[in-house]
Amino acid sequence: MINEREVQMLRCVLLLFALFNLGQLGAAEISPLADKPRWPALERYQETITRDDFTRLLQDVYATRGYDELIQINDDSARIVQDAAAQKFFTLRFANETPHRLPAQYWRRIDKLRRASAKRPLSGLNVTLDPGHLGGHWAKMEERWFQVDEKPPVEEGELTWRVAKILAPKLRTLGAEVSFARRHDRPTTPLRPDDFREIARQVLAKTGVNEPRPNYEADDLDKDKSIRWQSELLFYRQSEIRYRAKKVNMKLQPDLVLCLHFNAEGWGDPKNPTLIDRNHFHVLVNGSYLPDEIAHDDERYEMIRRLLSRVYEEELPLADAMAATFAQETGLPPYQYTTDTVAKVGTSGYVYTRNLLATRVFRCPVIYFEPYVMNSTEGFARIEAGDYDGTREFNGVQRKSIFREYAQAVTDGLTDYCRSVRVEGGVSPNP
Numbered sequence: 173m174i175n176e177r178e179v180q181m182l183r184c185v186l187l188l189f190a191l192f193n194l195g196q197l198g199a200a201e202i203s204p205l206a207d208k209p210r211w212p213a214l215e216r217y218q219e220t221i222t223r224d225d226f227t228r229l230l231q232d233v234y235a236t237r238g239y240d241e242l243i244q245i246n247d248d249s250a251r252i253v254q255d256a257a258a259q260k261f262f263t264l265r266f267a268n269e270t271p272h273r274l275p276a277q278y279w280r281r282i283d284k285l286r287r288a289s290a291k292r293p294l295s296g297l298n299v300t301l302d303p304g305h306l307g308g309h310w311a312k313m314e315e316r317w318f319q320v321d322e323k324p325p326v327e328e329g330e331l332t333w334r335v336a337k338i339l340a341p342k343l344r345t346l347g348a349e350v351s352f353a354r355r356h357d358r359p360t361t362p363l364r365p366d367d368f369r370e371i372a373r374q375v376l377a378k379t380g381v382n383e384p385r386p387n388y389e390a391d392d393l394d395k396d397k398s399i400r401w402q403s404e405l406l407f408y409r410q411s412e413i414r415y416r417a418k419k420v421n422m423k424l425q426p427d428l429v430l431c432l433h434f435n436a437e438g439w440g441d442p443k444n445p446t447l448i449d450r451n452h453f454h455v456l457v458n459g460s461y462l463p464d465e466i467a468h469d470d471e472r473y474e475m476i477r478r479l480l481s482r483v484y485e486e487e488l489p490l491a492d493a494m495a496a497t498f499a500q501e502t503g504l505p506p507y508q509y510t511t512d513t514v515a516k517v518g519t520s521g522y523v524y525t526r527n528l529l530a531t532r533v534f535r536c537p538v539i540y541f542e543p544y545v546m547n548s549t550e551g552f553a554r555i556e557a558g559d560y561d562g563t564r565e566f567n568g569v570q571r572k573s574i575f576r577e578y579a580q581a582v583t584d585g586l587t588d589y590c591r592s593v594r595v596e597g598g599v600s601p602n603p
């Protein structure tokens with residue numbers, strides 16, 4: 173229990189820290205609010221990866237669109253730029269062969285956990301649920317809010333929360349320990365948009381907006397050039413996710429984070445949204461950094477750290493298996509990206525690598541779900557129907573509530589995977 177004055181002091185300290193980081197890193201290429209890269213922490217990965225493995229992961233998973241001169245692969249080491257301005261480099265020495273034991277991390281591979289019983293295939297598995305966004309009071313600010321006529325508004329942060337609340341007891345029944353990256357009633361970050369006004373001003377100045385307006389109107393086309401909009405973005409997109417990561421990496425330390433989202437396509441005016449016919453699903457794991465992102469010192473560091481931790485070797489088979497089960501149970505077709513920010517991986521047809529903040533800064537395997545188009549006619553009808561027992565008919569098909577279907581499909585996918593790698597006899601014929 174801490175009192176109001178201590179909370180205020182804590183916020184002051186955090187804010188000073190954020191400002192210090194931004195000021196200090198102004199010259200370097202650092203994303204706003206990012207932690208300073210700690211390259212010495214990667215010394216423990218010396219001689220733990222072969223040249224072939226490093227090159228394959230770098231070129232096929234993480235830096236699929238090139239990495240300029242920032243990483244130089246030599247015969248027995250890689251030379252990685254730490255800080256382009258200061259001409260500092262990190263030298264990673266390659267191993268001749270993959271060592272039997274890799275450096276320990278806080279998360280454990282599922283196939284390395286002790287054997288599990290068929291009844292409790294998730295026993296001992298530590299899972300954190302990350303219900304995407306905030307919802308409620310914050311949903312309009314997050315631009316994760318729309319309303320059709322006088323019907324209840326659709327708020328993604330509330331939908332993801334409802335799924336998480338149904339999912340958690342299901343996973344616990346199967347033996348998992350389950351925690352949450354956020355609570356329902358308040359953001360994880362103690363900071364608020366007003367705390368970021370000065371940083372917002374500096375971010376805008378970097379893009380050439382030197383006398384920004386303080387505020388914006390709802391239908392303002394240039395709202396991204398106002399201090400309020402930028403400080404809100406720093407609050408809900410940067411600070412909130414980075415605080416969830418601090419909670420996950422320092423306190424919860426799970427074996428796996430499941431990021432729960434609902435997808436949408438451009439809906440235009442949130443008070444008169446466009447509904448579309450397309451409904452689809454995909455899953456994201458970290459990778460596919462763009463050259464501009466690799467040029468940021470913090471993102472390059474986090475990319476190399478993820479690569480060396482071999483987290484992708486856990487993420488890909490898990491994501492592929494969970495996506496296949498999810499697709500089978502929901503009947504949703506795979507989403508096809510029209511942008512070049514991703515790369516399709518695996519065999520299910522549903523999994524992509526993409527460099528999102530949430531997939532990057534949680535230091536354990538992260539599976540990021542993007543099912544259902546909230547503003548599709550069917551998705552919207554099912555969201556409006558709310559949660560219910562049994563099934564109801566949509567487009568001639570009997571369906572569980574969208575929240576229960578989502579939670580069950582995630583549970584079944586994870587269960588199938590755990591059975592296949594942890595339970596004697598492999599995949600249960602009757603999942």
Ligand SMILES: [Zn+2]
Nearest residue numbers: 304328433434
């Ligand atoms: Zn989302």
